[in-house]
Amino acid sequence: MKRAPSTFALVLVLVAAALLLALVLSSALQRRFGRQVVSDSYGRLALATALATDELASRPQDPAARRVLGSLRLLGVHVSDGQPPASSVRRIAPALAAVARTVGTALGDPSRVVATQTPDSQLWVRSARDPARWIVLRTPSYRSRLLDSALSLSVFAALIALAAAGLAARLVTRPLERLAAQAPGLLAGAPTGAGLEGSPREVRRLADAIGNAGERLRAVARERELMLAGISHDLRTPLARLRLALELGDAGDPVRRDAMVADLEELDGALEQCLAFVREGRDEALLPTDLATLAGQLLALRLQPDDWQLESPAEVTVPVRPTLLRRALGNLIDNAERYGAPPFAVTLARMDKAIEIRVTDRGSGVPPGLLGRLGQPFLRGDPARGGGGSGLGLSIAARAAHWHGGELLLANRTGGGLAATLRFSIPTCTAAAPPARKHSGVSPP
Template sequence: MRRPIDSLFGRLALLVVAVLMLSHFAWYALIRLERTQLQTRYAVEEATFLVDAVRQHVARTPDQPLPSRVKLVDPASPGVPPENASMPAPLERFVEDVRDRMPAGTQVRISPPGGPPTMWVRAPTDRNWIVVPVQPLRMPRSLDRTVLWLVIIFSFAVMAALFAAWALQQPLRSLAQAVTRFGRGLPVPPVPERGPRELRQLTHGFNQMVQEVARTENDRAVMLAGVAHDLKTPLARLRLRAEMMDDMKTRDGVVRDVDSMTHIVEQFLVFAHDSADRSESVEVDAQCERVVRTYRAVASGAPAVQIELNAGPSFLLPAATLDRILSNLLDNAHAYGAPPIVVATARTAQGYTLSVSDSGKGIAAQDLINASRPFVRLDPARGGNGHSGLGLAIVERLVRRAGGEWEIGNYDGRGLRVLMTFPFEVLPRVAAASEHAW
C-alpha cells in the first residue's frame, strides 16, 4: 500500500505546511503580545493626558464645569477607594506606568470592580482626588479580524508552496520513471533536463549513461547477430556434407554436432534481437496449453509436463514472446531438471503470474545470482552440448521487455522455479501495441 508521506511531494508538502504553520503561529502570538503592550501604553498616555488636562483646567478656569465622567473628590469623602492591596498583573503594571509618569509621591488607585473603570490620582500638590475614566485593559478576542486575515494569508501561502513543491518533484518523478524503465530493459526516451542546476546535471548524466549503454548494447547485438548469421550458411553446408557420409556412426555424430551448433546460433540471434515484439496478443492459458501439447509430441524423451492454468482469458501476452519464454524454460527444465515439470498461471491482487518449475535438484544458492547472466553455464550440473548459457538470459530479457518482473529460485526444496509477474497496468499496453501493429 502506498503511503503519501513516502513520496518526495508528500514530505515537501508536510515540511512546507509545518514551517508555514509554525511561522504564522509565532507571528500571530507576536502580534497579540505587541497589541496588548500597545493598548497598555495607549491607556497610560490617555490617563496621564486627562489628569494633566484636569489640573490645567482647575488652575486656569476653576469656575468652568469639568467634562463628563471627570470629577474632583474631597480626600475626606467616604467614596475614595482604599489602597489597592492586590491587583491583576496587567492592571498592576498599568498603575506602575502611570505613577512613573506623575510627580514623585503621587497616589494612584483604581476603582473597585463592578462599575465603569476609573483611576483616582492625587499628587502632593493636589487638594482633591482627580478621577478620570480609563480604557478597559482586556486581552484581544481569540477570534477577530486578525485571525481571518491570518487564515487567508496562510491558505494562499500553502497553495503557492505546494505548487512549488509539485513543480520541484515533477522532474524527479520523470527521472524515477525513466530509471524504472531502464532497470526493466525497456526503451528509455531522453528525460527533459529541467529543475534546479543539480537536478539538471543529474538528468543530463542519466541521459548520457542511457545513450552509452544503448550504444554498447547495440554494438554487441550487431556483432553477435552478424557472427551468428554468418555461421548459418557454413553450418548448412556442413550438415549437407555430413548427410552424404558413408559411415553411419560418424555421420550421426557430425549431424548431432551441427544441430547443437545451429541451436547455439539461433540462441545468439534471439538474444541479439532487441526490437519490440509486434506479434498478436494471445490468451496465455490457451497458448500454454498448445505449447505444452506440442512439446509433449515433438520433444523426444521429454518428461511429464503438467499444467495448472488459472489466470483466465484476460491474461494476454504477445505470441512470439510467450512461445520463446516457454520453449527456453521447458528446454532448460528438460535438460537439467526432473519430472514432473509444471507450467502454472494465476491471478493475484497485483497482476498475473506465469511460472515453470521442475522437480530436480535446483541450483545452489550461491549460483542463483549468476544463473541468468549471458554465456554463463553452471558447471558441472548445468553444462551440456548445444547450450550457450543464454536460455535464462533470453527469458529475463523477454519478461522485462513485456513489462514484467521475474524471480528465479529453488521452489520448496523440490527443484528450480522461474516465477514471472505481469502487473495489470502493463497488459493494456501490450494488447494496444499488438492491435496497432495489425
C-alpha cells in the first residue's frame, strides 16, 4: 500500500505554493508598475533633453551652445546626421519601448522616435528643425544586472517563503500531533485538557469528541459486562430448579410440570429482555401508529384486564417505532403489576408538539433514595416493592423514549403508587446523547 503523505508535508507544500504564487504575482505587478513609472518619468526627461539638444544644435556658432553640447556628449547625448541602425535583438526591451512611446506621444508624431538595441540601448529623436538630423540618447543597459538581482532576490524570497511555510505548517500540525499522541488517553478517560494547552479551538473540539466517544464506548462495554453478569445470575436460579425437578422426576406431576414450564418462560423472558436491550431498536423505521389502539391491545392481553383503565382520546396516531414502543409500554405495564397494586391506569395525552404515555398504580411507591437510580440496567426494585424480573424493563423503556427524542420520567404519586411517563416530541427524532431519566419525589395523582 502506498504511503500517504503526512499532514505536515501537505501543509508545507500548500503554504509554500501559496507564498510563491503571491511572490510571482507581486513581482509581475511590481514590474508592470515600475515600467509605467520609468516610461513616464524617463520619457519626459528624454523629451526635454532631446528638445534642448535640438535647440542647441541649431546654433553652431554660439560658443555656449557648443560647450553645452560637449557636456551632453559626455553624458551620452549627441547629434547625428546618419540614420538609426537596425536593432541586433528581435525584441526591444519593454521599458525602452515604453519610453519611446511616451516621447512619440508627447511629440505628437510617433514616427519621429526610434528605439534601437545594438546591444546598447539608444533612443533616436528626429529634429524638428532639420529632418536629416537626429538627437541620439544612449540609455545604459542594466538588463544583465537586473536579471542577476532578480534571480538573487527570487532565491532569497523563495527561501524565506519556505521557512515561513515550514513554520506555519509546524504551528498547524503540532497540535494534531499532540492530539494523536493523547488520543489513546482520551479514549481511556484522561482529561481533555491534558497536554493540549494552547491548541486551536478546532483541535480541542476534536479532543472533546474523542473523549465523548471513549466515554460512550466504555459505557457500552460496562453495559455489556453487566448484561452478561445479569444473564448468568438470572439464568442460574431457574436452571437449578429445572435440574432439581428433572432429577426428582417431577415431570410426571402436573403441578410441578407447570412450575417447570413457568421456569422456562422466565428463562425465555429474561433472554428476550436482554436481546431487546442489546438491539436498542434505533434501527426500526418510523411508522404512523395509533397509540390508543396499541395500548388497548396490550391491556387486553393482561391476565386481569379488569384491573386496568385506559384514558385516551379516540385516536392518537403519530409516527413511532411501533415494536420498540410496544415493548417499552409493555415493560411499564409489567412493572406496575409486578411491583404495584390495582387499580392500574394507562393515560395518553397529546399536547401541541409532544405525546405523554403514563402508567400508574396504587402500590407502595419507591423510596426516594432508590427512585433516582431506577432505569439503570439490572437494577431491581425488589428491596422496596418485591417481585422478580430481569432489571432491564425500565432501561428498555428509557432507551425507547431516548430514540423517540424524549425521556422517561418516574415519580411517586400522592397517596401511594408510582407514575412512569414516556414523553416524546412530535415528530420524533433520534438524539445522540444517553437516554435521559428524570425523577421527582411526588407527582400529581
